[in-house]
Amino acid sequence: MQTYEDNEPIVRIRDYKPDRVDFVLENVDxxxxxxxxxxxxxxxxxxxxxxxxxxxxxxxxxxxxxAHRIGMVPLVSANCDEGIRYTRDCLCLSGCQYCSIELRLxxxxxxxxxxxxxxxxxxxIPPTYTDGETPGDELTKRGEDFGQPVGKNKADxxxxxxxxxxxxxxxxxxxxxxxxxxxxxxxWSPCSAVAFEYDPYNKLRHTTYWHETDPRTxxxxxxxxxxxxxxxxxxxxxxxxxxxKFYFDVETDGSxxxxxxxxxxxxxxxxKLANLILGLKExxxxxxxxxxAEAGVNGHVSAGDWAHQPGGGGWGxxxxxxxxxxxxxxxxxxxxxxxxxxxxxxSPAPNTGGNTGAWATSxxxxxxxxxxxxxxxxxxxxxxxxxxxxxxxSGWGTSTQQGWGSPTQQASGWNL
Amino acid sequence: xxxxxxxxxxxxxxxxxxxxxxxxxxxxNAATFKIVKQDHTLGNMIRAQVLSMPQVLFAGYKVPHPLHxxxxxxxxxxGTMTPQAVLEQACTKLIATISSLEAKFKRExxxxxxxxxxxxxxxxxxxxxxxNWGTGKDYLDF
Numbered sequence: 001m002q003t004y005e006d007n008e009p010i011v012r013i014r015d016y017k018p019d020r021v022d023f024v025l026e027n028v029d030x031x032x033x034x035x036x037x038x039x040x041x042x043x044x045x046x047x048x049x050x051x052x053x054x055x056x057x058x059x060x061x062x063x064x065x066x067a068h069r070i071g072m073v074p075l076v077s078a079n080c081d082e083g084i085r086y087t088r089d090c091l092c093l094s095g096c097q098y099c100s101i102e103l104r105l106x107x108x109x110x111x112x113x114x115x116x117x118x119x120x121x122x123x124x125i126p127p128t129y130t131d132g133e134t135p136g137d138e139l140t141k142r143g144e145d146f147g148q149p150v151g152k153n154k155a156d157x158x159x160x161x162x163x164x165x166x167x168x169x170x171x172x173x174x175x176x177x178x179x180x181x182x183x184x185x186x187x188w189s190p191c192s193a194v195a196f197e198y199d200p201y202n203k204l205r206h207t208t209y210w211h212e213t214d215p216r217t218x219x220x221x222x223x224x225x226x227x228x229x230x231x232x233x234x235x236x237x238x239x240x241x242x243x244x245k246f247y248f249d250v251e252t253d254g255s256x257x258x259x260x261x262x263x264x265x266x267x268x269x270x271x272k273l274a275n276l277i278l279g280l281k282e283x284x285x286x287x288x289x290x291x292x293a294e295a296g297v298n299g300h301v302s303a304g305d306w307a308h309q310p311g312g313g314g315w316g317x318x319x320x321x322x323x324x325x326x327x328x329x330x331x332x333x334x335x336x337x338x339x340x341x342x343x344x345x346x347s348p349a350p351n352t353g354g355n356t357g358a359w360a361t362s363x364x365x366x367x368x369x370x371x372x373x374x375x376x377x378x379x380x381x382x383x384x385x386x387x388x389x390x391x392x393x394s395g396w397g398t399s400t401q402q403g404w405g406s407p408t409q410q411a412s413g414w415n416l
Numbered sequence: 417x418x419x420x421x422x423x424x425x426x427x428x429x430x431x432x433x434x435x436x437x438x439x440x441x442x443x444x445n446a447a448t449f450k451i452v453k454q455d456h457t458l459g460n461m462i463r464a465q466v467l468s469m470p471q472v473l474f475a476g477y478k479v480p481h482p483l484h485x486x487x488x489x490x491x492x493x494x495g496t497m498t499p500q501a502v503l504e505q506a507c508t509k510l511i512a513t514i515s516s517l518e519a520k521f522k523r524e525x526x527x528x529x530x531x532x533x534x535x536x537x538x539x540x541x542x543x544x545x546x547x548n549w550g551t552g553k554d555y556l557d558f
Contacts, residue, residue: 086423185422263521
């Protein structure tokens with residue numbers, strides 16, 4: 001058991017295409033691998049049409065039918081953590097340029113033939129500005145074709161068929177696309193399919209094959225079986241064995257790239273865990289409110305800390321010195337801290353010694369203050385300046401940028 | 417309609433605490449954590465990690481009802497650590513694991529792009545259409 005715990009996870013990408021990534025994940029727990037699969041499928045925000053106003057519909061399909069079909073059309077959502085807000089977090093009442101994207105569809109058939117209405121007919125209406133107004137922070141972070149149907153007007157990407165119309169019929173509508181996650185509705189899932197397999201030979205007997213005479217002749221083994229040893233006929237059942245090798249094939253619908261899906265999935269898992277740790281620490285000025293929590297989530301993800309990670313760093317696992325949560329260089333927030341930085345994992349007595357709110361896991365380090373330069377040097381930038389810790393000069397400050405301690409977006413609200 | 421908003425299943429309400437700790441009155445060194453607005457994604461992962469720690473005698477989680485967006489996590493330790501400390505340490509370890517995984521994924525992805533292993537076109541055509549998917553920009557460029 002201990003050897004498993006000490007092992008680092010191993011990843012090997014077997015196939016990487018613009019819309020999918022096939023990889024093998026080793027040295028992790030079954031529960032961990034499954035959580036990763038779940039988070040990739042259901043917890044990554046994308047944008048999708050959420051509201052449709054029908055102006056004219058003389059087609060054979062009813063309005064609801066068409067609205068539902070349009071909702072399913074994948075829209076390009078790259079960088080939508082920063083590019084758009086949730087409507088529930090927005091200052092507006094029911095959708096503005098910062099939390100929604102308007103698309104229009106206006107098609108009529110005048111020829112004597114059946115015409116296809118497809119996702120290529122959906123036009124994004126660019127946000128309009130009044131005089132002197134500059135596009136807000138989010139708008140500048142959107143990609144060029146943010147909100148466009150995936151593969152619009154690309155000859156090699158077939159469009160999504162919405163409906164068929166004949167001569168004299170018309171379809172005219174206005175759609176509002178919003179950000180959401182697949183827990184709310186599956187149309188917001190960035191993945192069209194996630195294949196997940198382990199133990200292709202069923203050595204662990206986690207499943208039972210129905211069979212007439214011999215399951216091994218009646219059930220062909222899959223491609224992934226090539227990665228593992230064929231079990232011998234006389235092999236005894238190892239009832240202590242655990243699955244350690246998982247075969248994933250993450251296929252996206254094009255709204256996000258596979259790399260973005262994987263990295264955001266991992267970041268989302270970290271955020272969930274971090275919020276739980278925060279919740280365990282009482283008295284912290286933590287983002288408990290819905291909006292605050294969401295902002296924290298976005299902040300962590302949007303800070304792009306994985307992008308700046310030099311590699312191999314991360315939350316020092318062997319933080320025997322208990323350097324606390326702030327990164328030593330003051331640079332990266334969560335993940336740039338080196339070996340001794342990061343979340344001290346060997347905390348003798350978490351949060352004693354008065355600084356109940358601080359993140360230090362080792363009280364000695366924190367109380368001293370002087371020997372450890374990792375602590376935020378500028379209280380003003382510490383997490384939640386109104387929190388009790390900030391006064392003592394400890395607390396969250398990463399003093400520069402990025403990550404949790406970032407004084408930018410998530411701490412100060414949306415920059416408009 | 418009076419249906420509650422779907423996002424109430426995963427967004428904490430104003431002032432709602434993400435976790436509630438109840439210490440067990442009958443079993444020593446045991447506590448039940450009620451973790452709200454979370455589901456099996458977090459529950460099973462944490463349970464597995466907590467079980468791998470030698471100080472832990474028992475760990476289990478349940479989602480009492482599929483329509484209620486919370487789960488209960490029960491931990492009993494041998495007394496050398498409190499259940500709270502165990503849970504915290506488990507989460508910290510998981511975050512460390514994810515971080516190292518992140519670094520490895522990043523490395524793998526960079527190999528795949530630099531080696532030119534990426535057949536850019538999912539539909540088997542070639543040439544000019546290479547950048548058709550996505551924005552044409554890598555998302556890391558933002």
